[in-house]
Amino acid sequence: MVITVLAPANPPLEQTRPAVPTSVILGSLLLAATCGLPLVGEFPRDETASVAALPLIAWLALGIAGIVVLDHRPRSLVGWAGIGAAATPMGVLIAGYLWPSGVAGEPQMLRFAAQWGPLTLVALVLPALAVMLTADPSRGDQRWRVWIVAACMGALGAACLAWFVATHAAYGATAAAGIGVVALVVAASGFVAEPRPVIEPLVDIGLGVAALAVAAGAGAVILQIARHEQIFGAEALGAFSTAATLALTLPGAWWLRREFLTRRYGTGVLSADEIAALTADLKTAADPRELLTKAGAMVTATSGVDETRLLLDEVPAPDGWDCWPLLVGDELVGTMLLHPSHPGGLEARQTRVCRQLLPTIALVARAVALAIDAEYARNDVAHQRDLERARILADLHDDLGPVLAGMSMRVQAASETHHLPELDALASDLASCRADLRRIVSGLSPTALGDGDVSAAIAALVASFDGGNGPDVTLTTDIPDGIDTHASVLIYRAIAEGITNAIKHAHATHVLVAVERETGGLRMSVTDDGVGGTLVPGVGLESLRNRVCETGGTLSIEQAAPRGTRLVLTLDEDDR
Structure with missing residues (x-):
């Protein structure tokens, strides 16, 4: 029995961590040699030396920040500048032994740092120069340029001020804090590709300082008043006033910050x-x-x-x-x-x-x-319906029309020969049928609208119903210029349907047709003085209502006063 073990065609690759960049290795070695060894070799052993060594120890933080930047961007000049600035302890050590002084056996690095103070901070200009020399800076690089230069110059200026104005202990703390701030800014430039615009943190700082100033001022005023009035626990009352004022001021500062960001970037949400x-x-x-x-x-x-x-x-x-x-x-x-x-x-x-x-x-x-697809579908349906109407129109015009005309001519000829009352009645019925056919054809395809004169087409339509044995039809129109073809067809067919219903069903003696403008649209009404009552819409009205609804208009039937029926068509401004 042979057992064959098949190996997978594509064995999974071992997950290996990416190699440490060479720049990080070299930077770490340089930092250990130029900063770590001098600090370990001449580590301070008394309080006075500790004050002088404090800024020297802070350079180690700047070197680590440079390594962090190189880990994310191996070719960063800012990273190498941070490591180069961290070599300051080695430079101070060499300078101390080149120009020895003081007590024999005293650490020369610490002695030189305590004697020359701000001169040992000159290396702070290296990160600033490196960020200024960055080629083709992006928007993020430009913003980091502002922050790094401001941090370097601010740290150097604050240390010099402390050296010449305050004590050496204050200088040591200020210089160490300044170098630490520079280290934080340099390290952040390695993690964050694009910081916020400079104006935003400045606004935050300004609002915070303003809130603290208001709170401190209120506390100072309360303290002075309490002391003047010899109130017990004046200091506690002043401190409580400061805290209470700060608690009341911070929400206002936060609101101002939010308003500033809203004006700059918008609300940020859709309500x-x-x-x-x-x-x-x-x-x-x-x-x-x-x-x-x-x-x-x-x-x-x-x-x-x-x-x-x-x-x-x-x-x-x-x-x-x-x-x-x-x-x-x-x-x-x-x-x-x-x-x-x-x-x-x-x-x-x-x-x-x-x-x-x-x-x-x-x-x-x-x-x-x-919605656009639905509009295209409605237009396609309307187009197909118009094609079907055209086919029906052609059938009526070409087939039924000539038949009725021929029958009418034969009946008229027979009536002239025999003079029978039945022939006269039949001729009258045929004439009515031909008139009805003309009205149906007009409703299907208003060819009178072909020249674009809507008012003339409606007047011709109304005239075709007026006179004879039918009702008197009165027309008043106020149709604006520029009405589109679709709206004009709806108005034309609504008038034809309304008059036809008034003649056939209402037995009206007078019909009033009005087309007038109204606020935001157009209104058409056909009012008769017929029998009125409940009207059940037929095929013609239902078809017309559907077409009107597709355009966003309305078609309604209401009772007229004192009697009769009114058909009302309304079209909005956008619908026409």
């Missing part, structure tokens, strides 16, 4: 009312694409970008624009183009806001696409 307005407009907007423009304006106001464009296609980003795909599930429904307010692109806050808005905007784009 429920704004989303409800978007969905409501989807039902009433004449062109669903207008909703994309409104949604884009909301994104602009919410995120603080210069301009937003929402498209229902996949398009490449133009120069200076950010392109965001709109996805619903795995389906691409459109593209959101954002024009940043800064040439360097979107801020981190704006990116976060836009990412939060993206699902909502994708759903809006999907809804607009569905």
Whole structure:
């Protein structure tokens, strides 16, 4: 029995950690040799020496910060500058032995540092020079340039001020704190690719200082008053006043900060009312694409970008624009183009806001696409219905029309020969049938509208019903210029249907047709003085009502005073 063991075709690769960058290894060796060894060799053994050594020890933190930067960006000049500045203890050690003085056996590095003070901080300019020499700096590099230069110059200036104004102990603490701040800023530049704009932390610092100043001022005033009035526990009362004022001031400072960020970047959220307005407009907007423009304006106001464009296609980003795909599930429904307010692109806050808005905007784009598809479907149905009407019209005109005309001519000829009452009655019935056929043909295809003169076409239609044995028809019109073809056809057919119903069913003696403007649209009414009562819509009215509803208009039937029926058609401004 042979057992064959098959090895997998593609064995899993061993997960190995990426190698430590060479720059990190070299930087660590340099830091140990130029900073670690001098500090270990001449570590302070008394309090006076400890004060002098404090800034020297702080250089180790700056060197570690440089190594952190090299670990993320191996070719960073700032990282190497931090390591180079951390070699200050070695330089001070060499200078101390080149220019010896003092008691024999005293650590020369500590003696030189205590004697020359600020001169040992000259290496703080190295990170500042390195960040200034960065080639082709990005927006993040430019911002880190400001922070690193400001930290280096601030640390050097504060240390010099403490050296010349305060004690050596104060200088040692100030210099060590300044170098530590520089180390923190340098290390942060390795972790954060793009910090916040400089103005924002300055505003935060300013508001914090202002809140502390107000609280301290209030506490000082209360303290002075308590001392003047010899109130027991004046210091405690002053401290409590300071804490209470600070607690009351901080919410105001936080509100001012939020208002500043809102003016700079927008609100950051879409409210429920704004989303409800978007969905409501989807039902009433004449062109669903207008909703994309409104949604884009909301994104602009919410995120603080210069301009937003929402498209229902996949398009490449133009120069200076950010392109965001709109996805619903795995389906691409459109593209959101954002024009940043800064040439360097979107801020981190704006990116976060836009990412939060993206699902909502994708759903809006999907809804607009569905509405457009539905509009195309309605138009296609209307087109097919018009084709069917044209076919019926051709059948009536070409087949039934000539038959009725021939029958009418034969009956008229026989009537002239025999003069029978039955022939006269038959001729009258045939004439009525031909008139009804003409009215039906006019309702199916208003060819009178072909020249675009709506008022003349309606006047001709009304004239075809007026006179003879029918009711008197009165027409008043105030039709604006520029009315579209679809609206004119609806008005024409509504008038034809209304007069036909008044003649056939209401037995009216007078019909009033009025077409007039009203606020935000157009109103047409056909009013008769017939029998009135409950009217059950037939095929003609139901078909007309469906077509009117498709355009967003309304068709209603109401009782007229003192009697009769009124057919009312209303079209909004956007519908016509």
